[in-house]
Amino acid sequence: MFKRLRESKSAQGTLLIIPTLIFMVGMLIIPLLLTTVVSFGHPNANGGVTYTFSLDNYIRLLGFTNDCPPGIKTCFTTLYLGILWRSLTLGFNTTVLDILLAFPLAYFIARIHPKWRDTLLFLVLVPMWTNFVIRVYAWMMILREQGVINSLLGWTAGLLHVPFKPLGMIYTPGAVLVGMVYEFLPFMILPIYTSLEKIDNSLYEAAADLGASPFRTFLRVTLPLAMPGIVAGTILVFVPVMGTFIVSDLLGGAQVILIGNLIQRQFLDARDPTFGSAVSLAMMAMTIVATYFYTRKFGFGEEIVV
Amino acid sequence: MSEFAIELRDVVKKFITPEGNELAAVNHVTMQIKNGEFFSMLGSSGCGKTTSLRMIAGFEWPTEGEVYIDGELQGRKPPFLRPVNTVFQSYALFQHLTVFQNVAFGLEMEHTSKNDSRRRVGEALEMVRLTGMDKRYPKQLSGGQQQRVALARALVKRPKVLLLDEPLGALDLKLRKEMQLELKSLQKEVGITFIYVTHDQGEALTMSDRIAVMSFGKVLQMGPAVEIYERPANRFVADFIGESNFLDGSVKSVKDGQAVVYISAWGQELTGIVTSKVNVGDEVAISIRPEKIRLSDQSTPNAISLDGTVVNSTYIGSDTHIYLDVRGQRLKVWEQNRVSTLDPRAYYQNGQKIQLSLVPENTLVLPKE
Numbered sequence: 001m002f003k004r005l006r007e008s009k010s011a012q013g014t015l016l017i018i019p020t021l022i023f024m025v026g027m028l029i030i031p032l033l034l035t036t037v038v039s040f041g042h043p044n045a046n047g048g049v050t051y052t053f054s055l056d057n058y059i060r061l062l063g064f065t066n067d068c069p070p071g072i073k074t075c076f077t078t079l080y081l082g083i084l085w086r087s088l089t090l091g092f093n094t095t096v097l098d099i100l101l102a103f104p105l106a107y108f109i110a111r112i113h114p115k116w117r118d119t120l121l122f123l124v125l126v127p128m129w130t131n132f133v134i135r136v137y138a139w140m141m142i143l144r145e146q147g148v149i150n151s152l153l154g155w156t157a158g159l160l161h162v163p164f165k166p167l168g169m170i171y172t173p174g175a176v177l178v179g180m181v182y183e184f185l186p187f188m189i190l191p192i193y194t195s196l197e198k199i200d201n202s203l204y205e206a207a208a209d210l211g212a213s214p215f216r217t218f219l220r221v222t223l224p225l226a227m228p229g230i231v232a233g234t235i236l237v238f239v240p241v242m243g244t245f246i247v248s249d250l251l252g253g254a255q256v257i258l259i260g261n262l263i264q265r266q267f268l269d270a271r272d273p274t275f276g277s278a279v280s281l282a283m284m285a286m287t288i289v290a291t292y293f294y295t296r297k298f299g300f301g302e303e304i305v306v
Numbered sequence: 307m308s309e310f311a312i313e314l315r316d317v318v319k320k321f322i323t324p325e326g327n328e329l330a331a332v333n334h335v336t337m338q339i340k341n342g343e344f345f346s347m348l349g350s351s352g353c354g355k356t357t358s359l360r361m362i363a364g365f366e367w368p369t370e371g372e373v374y375i376d377g378e379l380q381g382r383k384p385p386f387l388r389p390v391n392t393v394f395q396s397y398a399l400f401q402h403l404t405v406f407q408n409v410a411f412g413l414e415m416e417h418t419s420k421n422d423s424r425r426r427v428g429e430a431l432e433m434v435r436l437t438g439m440d441k442r443y444p445k446q447l448s449g450g451q452q453q454r455v456a457l458a459r460a461l462v463k464r465p466k467v468l469l470l471d472e473p474l475g476a477l478d479l480k481l482r483k484e485m486q487l488e489l490k491s492l493q494k495e496v497g498i499t500f501i502y503v504t505h506d507q508g509e510a511l512t513m514s515d516r517i518a519v520m521s522f523g524k525v526l527q528m529g530p531a532v533e534i535y536e537r538p539a540n541r542f543v544a545d546f547i548g549e550s551n552f553l554d555g556s557v558k559s560v561k562d563g564q565a566v567v568y569i570s571a572w573g574q575e576l577t578g579i580v581t582s583k584v585n586v587g588d589e590v591a592i593s594i595r596p597e598k599i600r601l602s603d604q605s606t607p608n609a610i611s612l613d614g615t616v617v618n619s620t621y622i623g624s625d626t627h628i629y630l631d632v633r634g635q636r637l638k639v640w641e642q643n644r645v646s647t648l649d650p651r652a653y654y655q656n657g658q659k660i661q662l663s664l665v666p667e668n669t670l671v672l673p674k675e
Contacts, residue, residue: 200398202398203398205365205394205398206392206399206400207411208364208365208384209365209386209391209392209460210415211412211415212386212411212415216415220414
């Protein structure tokens with residue numbers, strides 16, 4: 001047996017992936033199957049699940065409900081589809097804003113003298129040393145009614161003797177967007193930096209030499225060569241934004257409910273794991289479909305640009 | 307149209323080294339490169355040849371002095387506004403574009419029409435013998451083919467001057483030799499001025515109409531290959547271009563382009579050709595090329611005959627390299643193997659006594675600097 005292992009590259013490869021395989025089967029595949037089974041069931045009175053095969057949870061998610069005005073048997077609500085749509089648009093907006101913020105910074109770091117690069121990359125990562133939730137709390141401190149921004153504005157208004165009413169920033173969709181953009185920015189900076197850093201200076205020179213202005217060099221050379229990084233960053237940002245509930249919970253309050261919050265409430269407040277499971281799977285399907293079409297167009301961002 | 311394609315007037319380029327010192331990479335260089343010329347800048351790394359080229363391309367701006375292209379002062383004009391194109395040492399091909407798109411890139415920037423562009427790219431690819439490769443990506447090509455794409459990409463723009471920065475450096479020897487001849491005939495064909503930067507003296511001698519030998523930011527000598535090799539301006543050039551035997555001496559007399567030099571190590575006077583101005587009493591170097599020493603008894607009228615001992619001899623195919631001890635001085639002599647034989651005596655033996663003759667027309671009297 002050991003002899004075979006020594007001689008067979010594929011046997012060695014199999015051996016190497018076994019630990020991960022066990023972990024993934026135990027922690028991902030089996031729970032996913034359970035979630036699927038549960039999503040077809042019904043909640044029972046004591047918070048458990050009655051296993052059936054029913055599509056009721058999915059029908060409910062699409063907005064069909066029996067909870068109608070008197071005299072009508074089935075009616076339609078956009079409540080859940082609205083939440084799905086809101087999550088999708090938030091994911092999209094966060095990703096676009098992160099690209100716009102990350103690109104110039106990544107470009108700057110990639111083009112600066114190498115002796116500064118490590119320091120700057122380190123600074124990009126420093127916030128990650130703090131807990132995710134604590135960073136969201138920090139944004140609460142900044143955005144809330146007596147928070148940093150309102151205090152500063154109030155103080156300035158006081159100096160100028162003008163009346164001041166605190167701005168209502170927290171518990172708005174904008175606050176959630178700001179929080180999301182902030183939380184996931186490093187995941188956009190790093191892959192874009194990686195692909196920009198690989199672009200040899202002579203390529204910029206060659207473009208200029210061939211008559212390309214800096215702007216056209218950017219469009220024809222820099223941007224296409226940075227695409228793998230942008231794609232990788234987009235996947236790293238979009239997918240978690242779709243599922244996170246902490247940011248919207250703390251910065252959005254009851255105003256901004258996303259899929260993540262909906263799922264969390266089904267499991268913890270509404271005690272309906274079956275509907276929670278159905279929403280989870282729907283979200284996953286949505287993310288996979290979005291990622292599939294995106295990567296079909298742009299690739300996975302795995303190409304090594306020499 | 308100006309007589310000169312490129313003119314550098316007293317150009318200086320200073321850099322700050324990582325230690326914070328100021329370094330003149332190019333130190334008061336003046337060059338005039340004629341239209342249609344194949345001009346090489348030759349020197350070892352750090353001699354300022356690439357910096358000079360980059361100042362013509364516009365990637366660097368001179369600290370002092372001026373660059374003229376076709377008689378027009380360039381000043382701080384950016385590269386994309388200069389009528390020159392560069393073939394980079396690393397080729398700098400766009401990996402995300404096909405061969406066709408790479409070559410068409412420069413035309414696209416000029417807003418050349420689609421039809422025109424397609425025709426010109428086709429011609430350029432034909433010129434570098436890459437027809438049919440237009441849909442490939444650079445990664446799918448060999449080093450030599452990538453090199454040709456880089457060449458086509460620059461030539462398709464029909465530049466006033468083509469700048470080549472060690473373009474053959476990454477190729478293997480055989481391919482390099484082929485490309486040298488190809489580049490040379492290509493240059494004749496298109497009639498564009500080529501400025502070629504290289505550290506390879508063989509390459510420079512093979513291809514160039516004129517060569518500028520550079521060292522430490524200065525031009526030591528500028529002229530046709532034969533002049534650089536046969537009449538080097540000083541000891542450095544003679545040493546850098548080809549191989550040479552050097553003997554130290556002092557000038558006794560100068561007359562009619564010849565000088566008599568006393569070689570103290572031999573206690574003997576040698577007569578040689580003067581290439582740069584030397585005065586009586588100057589400490590100079592005598593330079594004799596190894597292939598220009600004759601090992602034979604039949605001495606010519608004005609030759610000086612010396613006795614030597616073979617210290618080492620190496621058979622290298624076309625030649626035999628013989629290292630001699632001549633009165634305490636080491637001399638190297640290259641002899642062509644003109645007769646096909648297996649007899650070891652034909653290729654000299656260690657310890658063999660030998661007579662060599664030095665003639666004034668093969669002896670050069672060179673300033674040490």
